[in-house]
Amino acid sequence: MKSIVSNTLTQEFRNYNRLYFLVKDLLDFIKKIYSRNPVNDLKKCLADEKARYQFVIRAGTDTEVLWNDGRQSKTEPVYKRSIEFDQNHPKRMKQSKDPFEAALEEQEESPPNSPVGEDELNSQTPNEPQNQTNGGHNLLVDDDDYDEIGPNVKNSSHPSSTSTSKLHSTIVNANVATGATTKNKEYDDDEEEENMEVELSKFPSSADPTKMAKMQAILSQFTEDQMSRYESFRRSALQRSNMRRLLVSITGSQKISLPMTIVVCGIAKMFVGELVEKARIVMTERKESGPIRPCHIREAYRRLKIEGKVPKRSVQRLFR
């Protein structure tokens, strides 16, 4: 399990947070690019009168967005950009697909009447693995937490990409690709989590420059082991669907709202944290090491009960 944690979670974790900010960046980007006449230009892009579609080519540091015209076998450029970033970044080598780029690959394969587009794209795909990022995760509460947010992290990120039609997904890819490369520019040798914290500061509601600076300082000092543990901590979440099912069965009512599920997942996660941390304290008191055993958890639970952090049953549970 550990190797999975260190490779894919790094990328997934980065994307998990990145997606949240990409959604907002996307909107700004669309508006900026079509700033002359936003709605009409967007329409022109998405529902072209010649029934063309746009596609993105990324080769090395260059990114281009082009119209593809199958009938005339020529392409018309829309947008071009060159980004300098570190090709030899170790993490970049291990990357796999971004959900938006996965949708783009889908798009590539389907259109039958665009030979030029397919050839060009196929010739570029060898280069893409080094530029793409991993999105193949699920998500939380969080699902990740932010199923919508979560890792929940888990099932979260895909609704936004898969719900758009294929035509739309290309424009989304165009913007995300260029948006992604700007973020790539900020990566250095250190962990991407630093950059996520940087991105966090763009949003006034969660921004706190001193706090962000502190986090960055701490994160830069992490060893690999600590970083992977921190990723697990941030990224793990209880599945919202399972939690919802549980709540429905407990309350007997079908009306469990989404915020309620999110809140309960969050509370449960923190409770697990309290249990595990206290179990570790118990272990150090007993001078034991290794994986946590059930006896430690039971002792931790007993102590939490005494502290009053566990709700007491008003009716005794008999005949268990």
Place this chain on the structure above:
Amino acid sequence: MSNPSTGASSKSKVSSSQPSETSFKRKRGVFQKDLQHMMYGFGDDPNPLPETVALVEDIVVEYVTDMAHKAQDIGSKRGKLSVEDFLYLIRKDLPKLNRCTELLSMQEELKQARKAFEVDEEKLGTLE
């Protein structure tokens, strides 16, 4: 009143006796995979022992059950169950309370962002 068992599971179903109202078949290991990652994140081994994970899951389910029952008791006074009831229950526990308010506000933000994105698509539809 039994909960319809959802999906096929290779794990054995344990019919546990439940307090008063409902009895349902609870599958073992509903949260197992997530809990493994979570426990590692909080300080356990990268591969936690399966019996530990099972115990933690039982404890968490019991915790959620008790919380939900208490919330229902509170909610029944005003009519129906809402998020506020859960927030009231953890009012004394500051870390949890702050975390929950943060989660709720982030969810709102995401909802706004998504709504703004979809408005563009709608305008597209109406113009055509």
